[in-house]
Amino acid sequence: MYEFDVYAIGNALVDREYHVDDALLAELGLHKGMMSLIDEPRRHQWLSLLEARYPCLKQACGGSAANSIVAVAALGGRSFYSCRVAQDALGDFYRQDLHAAGVSSNLKAARATGHTGTCLVLVSDDAERTMATHLGVTADLDSSDLVPEHLISSRWLYMEGYLASSPSALQALAQARRIAREHGTAIALTFSDPAMASHFRDPLRQMIDEGVDLLFCNEEEACLFTGESDLERALAALRPLARRIVVTRGAAGSLILDAQAQLHIPAVKVSAIDSNGAGDAYAGAFLYGLTQDWDVETCAQLASRVAARVVSQFGPRLALAEYAALLQA
Numbered sequence: 088m089y090e091f092d093v094y095a096i097g098n099a100l101v102d103r104e105y106h107v108d109d110a111l112l113a114e115l116g117l118h119k120g121m122m123s124l125i126d127e128p129r130r131h132q133w134l135s136l137l138e139a140r141y142p143c144l145k146q147a148c149g150g151s152a153a154n155s156i157v158a159v160a161a162l163g164g165r166s167f168y169s170c171r172v173a174q175d176a177l178g179d180f181y182r183q184d185l186h187a188a189g190v191s192s193n194l195k196a197a198r199a200t201g202h203t204g205t206c207l208v209l210v211s212d213d214a215e216r217t218m219a220t221h222l223g224v225t226a227d228l229d230s231s232d233l234v235p236e237h238l239i240s241s242r243w244l245y246m247e248g249y250l251a252s253s254p255s256a257l258q259a260l261a262q263a264r265r266i267a268r269e270h271g272t273a274i275a276l277t278f279s280d281p282a283m284a285s286h287f288r289d290p291l292r293q294m295i296d297e298g299v300d301l302l303f304c305n306e307e308e309a310c311l312f313t314g315e316s317d318l319e320r321a322l323a324a325l326r327p328l329a330r331r332i333v334v335t336r337g338a339a340g341s342l343i344l345d346a347q348a349q350l351h352i353p354a355v356k357v358s359a360i361d362s363n364g365a366g367d368a369y370a371g372a373f374l375y376g377l378t379q380d381w382d383v384e385t386c387a388q389l390a391s392r393v394a395a396r397v398v399s400q401f402g403p404r405l406a407l408a409e410y411a412a413l414l415q416a
Contacts, residue, residue, distance in 0.1 A: 090240035091191070092164040092378035094272070096233070096256075096263060097152025097247030098225045099170035099185075099194075101177045103134075104208040104363065104402055105141040112209065112217055119211065122218040122280045124252070130221035133207060145402040148184035149206055150225075151279040152247035154364045154403045158371025158393060160189035161410035164378055167237050168192045169259075171228045177203035188407060193234050199224050208363050214398065216363035218280075222253075229255040230262050238263060239270045242378050243301075245370075248279030251290035260294055275301035276329075277370055284308040295328050301377075302329035303370045306336045331383070333373060335366050341391065343383050352387040355395035364403020369394040372410075389413065 112119055115133065125133070137143075148157075150170065159166040168190050172178035174197070181203060182194045202223035209217045228250070238244060244267040250256040267274050276291075276299045278284045283291065284304070291312065295302075302325065306318055313324040318334075322344060325332055331345040340354040372393040376386030392413045396405055 089242050090165070091167045091237060092241065093156060093159045093243045093245050093374050094167045094169070094238045094241035095152040095156040095245040095247070096169045096250065096260060098150040098204060098222065098228070098249050099148070099153065099172045099181055100150045100204040100206040100220060100222075100225065101181055102145070102147050102149030102206045102208050102403065103143050104145045104210060104361075105137050106144060106401070107141055107209045107211060109211055111140075112211065115219070117209070117217050117219065119217050120215050121282045122220055122249070123282070125219050125221050127202060127221055130205060130207070130219070133219060137207065147402065147404060148181040148188075149403060150247065151249055151277060151367050152245055153185065154367035155245065155277070155371035155374065156190050157185075157188045157404055158368050158410060159375045159378075161405070161407045162372060162375040162414060163411070164375045166190050167234070167241065169232045169234060170194065171225050171232050172198055172203040173201045173224045174198040175203055177205065191237075193232055199227070208403075210361045210363060210401065214359040214362050216361065226253050227255055228253060228259060230259040233259055233263055235266055238266050238272065241272055243374055244272050244274045245374060246274070246276045246294055248277050248283045248287075248291060248294070251283055251287035251294060257290055257293055261296070264296055273300040275299060275303065275374065277303040277366070278308040278312060281307045281311055284312040288312055298328055298330070300330045302332045303366065303373075304332070304334055305366055306334060309334055333370075333387070335369055335394070341369070341387055343387055345383070350384060350387070352384070352391055355391050357395045357399045359398040361401045362398050365394045365398045367403060368397040368405075
């Protein structure tokens with residue numbers, strides 16, 4: 088009997104979301120659609136600028152894998168999150184928000200000194216999200232943040248690609264992969280962001296190691312990681328790395344590839360206003376379906392419905408009751 092359906096490891100970031108114009112992105116020197124890492128002085132400066140010009144639309148416990156694991160829990164799954172926050176007000180908020188979403192974690196009342204990570208999510212009029220991330224103490228996530236007894240009793244280990252920038256996190260992931268393989272826990276990885284696929288290829292390959300059971304990426308990430316400009320060639324290069332590959336393509340839907348077939352799932356048509364978290368929601372819903380022993384087409388259809396609902400509102404997550412409603416759609 089499994090204790091958890093999905094055990095995830097990822098960054099713990101308090102997301103603060105703003106609706107901005109392209110002029111601000113140019114002013115800050117940000118590349119639209121990408122994640123950029125910033126230091127604490129710049130985070131403070133940019134946060135002050137944003138607060139003076141734009142209302143904060145939403146604040147939530149975030150991080151790529153956190154958004155996915157919340158979706159698993161909200162759909163009815165049992166989920167656990169290994170992460171790191173500081174002994175500060177944002178760390179208190181993160182822990183409370185994560186547990187209120189039904190996710191168990193390694194976070195205790197006593198935590199590290201320093202600053203909890205934050206992510207400034209800037210959404211432009213075309214619904215594209217651009218992120219400026221100050222990692223804070225999450226950059227120091229290491230093996231001490233793992234809870235092996237819970238990983239051993241989980242069906243899936245889910246790894247976040249953003250961790251490729253942290254040497255200590257890469258060591259923790261190597262340990263987690265080893266534990267998972269020894270105890271029959273399936274392994275999934277998400278590339279998380281085009282910036283990671285482009286600038287952290289070697290660490291991502293370390294995370295893939297001898298291969299994963301499931302790889303999530305979008306079309307741009309697939310091409311950047313493989314160095315191919317054509318999606319079909321990119322997929323051919325990715326096939327040896329994973330037993331199953333899920334590629335999200337926005338309005339073009341998604342592709343699921345395994346040794347038997349390549350399946351196309353149409354997108355659910357919606358009016359998109361914010362793409363932030365759509366891929367995370369898709370991955371969480373897909374993983375939930377797998378833990379219920381659904382076929383991959385049914386998993387992908389649910390994932391498409393959840394992702395479509397996420398992009399139709401501001402913020403990377405839905406109200407918890409909305410996930411359950413989408414199970415019935």
